[in-house]
Amino acid sequence: MHTIIRYGKNKPGILLVMLGVVCLFILRSIGSSAATPSYANSNFGISGRVIDLQGEPVQGAAIELIINGESEANDDEHNNDNPSSQTDGNFFIEIPADDLDEITSISLTISRRHFHTTGLTASSDQLSQLKSQQSIRLPDIEMERRITAGFWVASIVFVLILILIALEKLHNTMAALLGTAIILGVSYVGGAFNEMLYIFDFQQALEYVNFDVIFLVMGMMIVIAVIEETGIFQWLAFQSYRLSGGRVWLLITILMTITAVASALLDNVTTMLLMTPISIQIALALGLDPLALIIPEILASNVGGISTLIGTPTNILIGSYANLSFNDFVRYLTPGVLIAQVALIGYVLIRYRKQFFKGRGVSPALMEMLQESGRITQPEKLKKAGIVFGITIVFFVIGESIHLIPAVTALIGAVAMLLWVSPDVEEMLSVVDWTTLMFFIALFIVVGAIQEVGLISMIAAALGKVVGTSLTTSILVLIWAAALLSGVIANIPFTAAMLPVVGFLTRTVPGATSNVLFYGLSIGSAMGGNSTLIGASANLVAAGISERAGYKITYVEFLKAGFPATIITVLVGTIWLFIRF
Amino acid sequence: MRKILCATRGGEASYRTQDAVIERALEEDATILFLYVVDLEFLKHTSHGTRPHIVRQEMDRMGNFLLAMACERAANKGVTAHPILEHGKFDQALIQAAQEEKVTLIAFGRPAEESVFQMSGLQELAQRIELETGVKTEIF
Numbered sequence: 001m002h003t004i005i006r007y008g009k010n011k012p013g014i015l016l017v018m019l020g021v022v023c024l025f026i027l028r029s030i031g032s033s034a035a036t037p038s039y040a041n042s043n044f045g046i047s048g049r050v051i052d053l054q055g056e057p058v059q060g061a062a063i064e065l066i067i068n069g070e071s072e073a074n075d076d077e078h079n080n081d082n083p084s085s086q087t088d089g090n091f092f093i094e095i096p097a098d099d100l101d102e103i104t105s106i107s108l109t110i111s112r113r114h115f116h117t118t119g120l121t122a123s124s125d126q127l128s129q130l131k132s133q134q135s136i137r138l139p140d141i142e143m144e145r146r147i148t149a150g151f152w153v154a155s156i157v158f159v160l161i162l163i164l165i166a167l168e169k170l171h172n173t174m175a176a177l178l179g180t181a182i183i184l185g186v187s188y189v190g191g192a193f194n195e196m197l198y199i200f201d202f203q204q205a206l207e208y209v210n211f212d213v214i215f216l217v218m219g220m221m222i223v224i225a226v227i228e229e230t231g232i233f234q235w236l237a238f239q240s241y242r243l244s245g246g247r248v249w250l251l252i253t254i255l256m257t258i259t260a261v262a263s264a265l266l267d268n269v270t271t272m273l274l275m276t277p278i279s280i281q282i283a284l285a286l287g288l289d290p291l292a293l294i295i296p297e298i299l300a301s302n303v304g305g306i307s308t309l310i311g312t313p314t315n316i317l318i319g320s321y322a323n324l325s326f327n328d329f330v331r332y333l334t335p336g337v338l339i340a341q342v343a344l345i346g347y348v349l350i351r352y353r354k355q356f357f358k359g360r361g362v363s364p365a366l367m368e369m370l371q372e373s374g375r376i377t378q379p380e381k382l383k384k385a386g387i388v389f390g391i392t393i394v395f396f397v398i399g400e401s402i403h404l405i406p407a408v409t410a411l412i413g414a415v416a417m418l419l420w421v422s423p424d425v426e427e428m429l430s431v432v433d434w435t436t437l438m439f440f441i442a443l444f445i446v447v448g449a450i451q452e453v454g455l456i457s458m459i460a461a462a463l464g465k466v467v468g469t470s471l472t473t474s475i476l477v478l479i480w481a482a483a484l485l486s487g488v489i490a491n492i493p494f495t496a497a498m499l500p501v502v503g504f505l506t507r508t509v510p511g512a513t514s515n516v517l518f519y520g521l522s523i524g525s526a527m528g529g530n531s532t533l534i535g536a537s538a539n540l541v542a543a544g545i546s547e548r549a550g551y552k553i554t555y556v557e558f559l560k561a562g563f564p565a566t567i568i569t570v571l572v573g574t575i576w577l578f579i580r581f
Numbered sequence: 582m583r584k585i586l587c588a589t590r591g592g593e594a595s596y597r598t599q600d601a602v603i604e605r606a607l608e609e610d611a612t613i614l615f616l617y618v619v620d621l622e623f624l625k626h627t628s629h630g631t632r633p634h635i636v637r638q639e640m641d642r643m644g645n646f647l648l649a650m651a652c653e654r655a656a657n658k659g660v661t662a663h664p665i666l667e668h669g670k671f672d673q674a675l676i677q678a679a680q681e682e683k684v685t686l687i688a689f690g691r692p693a694e695e696s697v698f699q700m701s702g703l704q705e706l707a708q709r710i711e712l713e714t715g716v717k718t719e720i721f
Contacts, residue, residue, distance in 0.1 A: 277643035544623025550592030
């Protein structure tokens with residue numbers, strides 16, 4: 001028997017729940033900053049930084065102090081229980097102040113899972129300095145990666161997930177959860193029998209989950225859910241038809257523009273789910289091949305989504321990882337996307353030019369039905385939702401200057417929607433797609449695992465060798481590799497895995513600190529979704545609806561239209577980045 | 582009064598079937614029931630928060646539009662046709678409609694080359710539905 005808890009009109013309750021969530025979020029941030037140790041009050045000792053061979057800081061490396069050949073690790077008198085390196089790789093280890101004269105040697109042993117243990121001994125000068133109670137700073141300590149059995153487990157699991165998703169053998173979320181279960185299961189059970197199988201523990205796994213992304217996605221889900229039921233998409237599509245006055249080229253142009261803008265501000269899948277049925281009706285009413293409207297809309301949706309932080313899940317991932325604000329995307333990417341969109345419209349008009357002369361008159365009965373499909377169903381709700389959504393966008397824009405991160409802005413927008421526009425919490429919270437949120441959480445853990453075992457470092461090192469110190473080569477390789485790979489593998493896991501790699505290149509390639517490579521990743525991974533039918537979720541849902549209307553979009557047909565579109569738009573995007581940076 | 586049940590969508594293959602069924606209805610002085618089945622199975626391709634009932638509403642509108650086009654096509658040739666919109670799995674919806682409306686013939690369209698339905702599969706489906714409903718089936 002189910003116990004039904006009704007939240008319906010309990011507005012203070014909702015507020016409390018949401019406030020609780022916000023507080024937890026803030027406390028978490030404070031907590032994480034408080035975890036950074038302060039060395040200001042330390043006595044004297046040895047400080048240093050542990051890095052890997054790519055110069056990346058190594059967190060959690062245990063530093064064991066050895067004095068006169070004896071470990072100080074469990075010396076309760078000094079409470080010196082193996083300190084470890086922090087997130088920036090830095091560490092500080094105190095030297096016991098008593099019996100300094102008796103010290104003849106001091107050495108450190110640095111160990112961490114998935115790395116070879118390394119050690120170093122203080123020189124006679126350093127020893128004298130320490131004996132005179134002066135701290136010393138060591139040069140950066142490099143740790144070499146160790147390929148363990150856990151490395152192979154994590155790497156194989158990640159590839160397996162990509163394959164399962166690409167072949168649609170398992171739902172995205174199920175595939176990612178399966179990967180998480182294998183990784184943690186092997187770590188705990190396998191690790192108990194063979195230490196080499198250990199990858200990470202549950203606490204470490206959770207540290208890889210980016211809660212900014214989770215909250216931003218959740219907040220936007222609620223905001224979009226309120227807007228989607230008002231009929232605004234269908235109304236816009238019908239108005240496109242009216243505005244075009246039967247001119248097919250104008251209809252395609254307006255529909256593509258509307259789709260691009262909607263995808264930039266909301267999300268591609270919702271846009272295509274709601275635009276496709278009405279677009280098919282418009283096409284049929286006019287005697288056009290519906291695919292001449294649907295395929296251009298799909299292409300426009302995937303390109304348009306790139307222009308804002310909230311337009312695609314990949315942008316949300318990139319923005320959160322690289323700390324790029326809503327305005328950063330608007331400043332550095334939107335103009336380029338607009339130019340790419342213009343080029344895309346030009347390409348589409350040439351490709352579908354034969355359709356321009358196929359238009360015919362519409363029967364009054366069908367026109368009446370079309371009009372009915374294209375009306376705003378909830379005008380009052382749309383008015384309120386429009387105001388809240390507008391304010392949310394304003395907060396996204398000004399958020400940077402008032403220290404408001406996008407995740408909190410989305411949460412505020414969602415709470416406002418719940419309180420003022422659609423107070424049925426039960427219904428609204430049901431629109432939060434927990435499977436998607438679980439997908440992100442599980443994906444972060446799996447990507448965290450390949451980061452932990454060193455696969456990402458290896459890819460970064462290999463890519464670093466290919467691009468050398470050339471920013472131009474880095475941009476070209478990254479954008480085009482991302483574009484081509486996104487057509488065949490799911491772009492969300494791909495982007496999530498590439499983020500640390502791009503982060504490494506950003507720090508090491510001269511001139512890349514402008515974050516240009518992150519924008520390149522955004523362009524490549526999202527525009528690449530246009531190259532094949534399976535390249536993006538929006539493609540598949542639009543194809544699904546179209547097939548149910550009797551107009552099947554085949555893989556080859558989409559490839560013929562989508563691949564040249566990808567080449568054109570990625571080319572424009574590449575040129576834009578070279579001009580802008 | 583004879584009733585022909587014809588499952589339909591849009592596209593050239595469907596129009597050919599609709600025309601053939603309309604011709605048969607003219608010959609037999611029958612009424613046509615055009616059936617469109619809304620199946621949201623494709624939503625499994627996306628792990629997305631859009632509520633299925635919102636998508637279903639849009640798919641219903643699109644289905645009704647396709648049915649109206651089919652009925653208009655029949656009316657233009659002087660044949661009476663009515664739309665039926667069902668939800669769920671295609672074969673179950675077809676059987677249910679056939680039984681409720683007490684039809685005398687169930688018409689299937691010959692699969693187009695690119696269709697997911699193969700001829701052999703369609704013949705198998707037609708035979709199964711004929712067995713379950715006791716209504717004659719025919720592939721046009």
